[in-house]
Amino acid sequence: MRIMENPIQFVQWLRSVxxxxxxxxxxxxxxxxxxxxxxxxxxxxxxxxxSLLHALGIKxxxxxxxxxxxxxxxxxxxxxxxxxxxxxxxDAAALECAKExxxxxxxxxxxxxxxxxxxxxxxxxxxxxxxxxxxIARPMGIxxxxxxxxxxxxxxxxxxxxxxxxxxxxxxxxxxxxxSPTGEIFNLTMEDVAVSAAIALRADKLIFITETPMMTDAAxxxxxxxxxxxxxxxxxxxxxxxxxxxxxxxxxxxxxxGVPRAHIVxxxxxxxxxxxxxxxxxxxxxxxxxxxxxxxxxxxxDVGGILKLIEPLExxxxxxxxxxxxxxxxxxxxxVIEHDGxxxxxxxxxxxPAEKMAEMAxxxxxxxxxxxxxxxxxxxxxxxxxxxxxxxxxFVLTTRTAHWFLKRGFVAATIDDLPKDRQHMYNWQRKSMxxxxxx
Ligand SMILES: CC(C)(COP(=O)(O)OP(=O)(O)OC[C@H]1O[C@@H](n2cnc3c(N)ncnc32)[C@H](O)[C@@H]1OP(=O)(O)O)[C@@H](O)C(=O)NCCC(=O)NCCS
Numbered sequence: 336m337r338i339m340e341n342p343i344q345f346v347q348w349l350r351s352v353x354x355x356x357x358x359x360x361x362x363x364x365x366x367x368x369x370x371x372x373x374x375x376x377x378x379x380x381x382x383x384x385x386s387l388l389h390a391l392g393i394k395x396x397x398x399x400x401x402x403x404x405x406x407x408x409x410x411x412x413x414x415x416x417x418x419x420x421x422x423x424x425x426d427a428a429a430l431e432c433a434k435e436x437x438x439x440x441x442x443x444x445x446x447x448x449x450x451x452x453x454x455x456x457x458x459x460x461x462x463x464x465x466x467x468x469x470x471i472a473r474p475m476g477i478x479x480x481x482x483x484x485x486x487x488x489x490x491x492x493x494x495x496x497x498x499x500x501x502x503x504x505x506x507x508x509x510x511x512x513x514x515s516p517t518g519e520i521f522n523l524t525m526e527d528v529a530v531s532a533a534i535a536l537r538a539d540k541l542i543f544i545t546e547t548p549m550m551t552d553a554a555x556x557x558x559x560x561x562x563x564x565x566x567x568x569x570x571x572x573x574x575x576x577x578x579x580x581x582x583x584x585x586x587x588x589x590x591x592x593g594v595p596r597a598h599i600v601x602x603x604x605x606x607x608x609x610x611x612x613x614x615x616x617x618x619x620x621x622x623x624x625x626x627x628x629x630x631x632x633x634x635x636x637d638v639g640g641i642l643k644l645i646e647p648l649e650x651x652x653x654x655x656x657x658x659x660x661x662x663x664x665x666x667x668x669x670x671v672i673e674h675d676g677x678x679x680x681x682x683x684x685x686x687x688p689a690e691k692m693a694e695m696a697x698x699x700x701x702x703x704x705x706x707x708x709x710x711x712x713x714x715x716x717x718x719x720x721x722x723x724x725x726x727x728x729x730f731v732l733t734t735r736t737a738h739w740f741l742k743r744g745f746v747a748a749t750i751d752d753l754p755k756d757r758q759h760m761y762n763w764q765r766k767s768m769x770x771x772x773x774x
Pocket of ligand 1: 709734
């Protein structure tokens with residue numbers, strides 16, 4: 336982008352990303368991708384994007400797949416393998432191919448993270464990638480009477496070794512191979528390693544960057560978000576292609592293992608991981624263990640998020656200026672709408688018990704997501720709060736949002752209609768209009 340052609344847009348964009356940067360700093364993300372991504376030549380760009388996450392203070396664990404690379408090795412060596420229920424039966428010759436593929440991929444990934452030419456996104460990056468015998472595996476065993484030989488499953492992830500590496504600023508790389516106490520090597524799936532790592536490390540996110548296109552429902556509508564409950568229903572419908580089903584099953588497994596969010600993001604879109612993480616709607620599918628968006632009472636941890644949300648409106652005079660201290664003191668009056676850890680909306684309810692009235696103030700919805708009903712949801716919520724507290728009237732003072740309130744049952748009133756204490760605080764310079772709604 337030629338930044339100086341549109342510096343205002345650039346600054347606005349950078350500021351819009353700030354809440355995500357604050358929310359993600361110090362968090363652990365497990366990022367898993369298939370061997371197809373490397374085949375498609377997308378590794379150097381992914382390395383740049385993941386380096387950026389690392390630079391923003393996110394702890395990154397990478398898990399790579401190797402299916403097409405193993406196929407290549409098998410073909411080169413004329414090794415024939417068999418499958419059972421979609422799982423490769425790994426004999427000694429096939430394992431050699433898996434080792435060869437994983438070794439090559441590891442080196443390619445290390446090389447990609449060593450980029451650092453001046454004027455490229457990775458200049459000054461100097462990222463260190465650490466890999467080792469962090470995945471402990473066991474044989475999958477005999478299924479339906481068929482011995483899967485050296486095909487295994489993850490038994491344990493050496494989280495106690497991985498955490499200090501991440502804390503020291505290293506990136507951890509895991510291959511789809513695991514080791515057993517008997518000294519054997521087992522061939523694993525990338526998805527299994529990624530889910531096990533995300534659960535063991537108590538990761539905040541598991542991100543699959545996939546060769547599959549964006550998931551759609553039976554009607555062909557893109558699926559951007561699913562709660563664990565909705566994800567189960569989608570699987571039961573049986574409309575997803577096999578690859579998407581496989582990813583979704585693993586994402587759900589991670590969520591039920593305690594990972595709050597799993598994302599399935601197609602790598603066909605340039606920068607898809609960044610778009611998914613740093614925009615409200617994303618370009619992939621986010622699966623969450625809880626409800627994604629919550630409307631709840633604010634806590635002291637939300638003060639930073641509320642300030643970020645209202646500061647631009649305070650600056651242009653839409654809202655009255657409140658400092659951090661005031662919001663901290665009055666945090667119990669606030670309710671917020673949170674989405675994936677970021678505050679997208681807020682409102683405050685100030686009580687005037689003597690007159691059985693309450694003031695709704697500071698009603699704000701992030702411009703990125705306005706006109707989707709969040710403002711109305713906040714209003715309804717504040718009405719419920721006010722009624723529950725025994726108030727019979729809700730009032731607002733506004734300079735620019737009169738029509739919004741009129742449309743929602745408020746009627747114009749005068750300053751004399753306000754509670755006595757509020758009349759004394761009325762700011763005659765702002766000349767706000769008064770609207771009241773009977774509850
Ligand atoms: C007012 C505000 C909270 C509404 O949030 P929202 O999530 O967009 O609200 P909803 O989705 O429930 O409602 C959107 C509707 O309100 C309309 N609307 C938005 N701002 C408006 C305004 N200032 N005056 C009149 N109507 C307005 C939209 O055009 C949209 O209309 P539509 O449904 O016919 O398309 C949001 O616009 C905002 O944060 N504004 C800046 C802060 C502000 O003015 N707060 C009030 C201080 S007293």
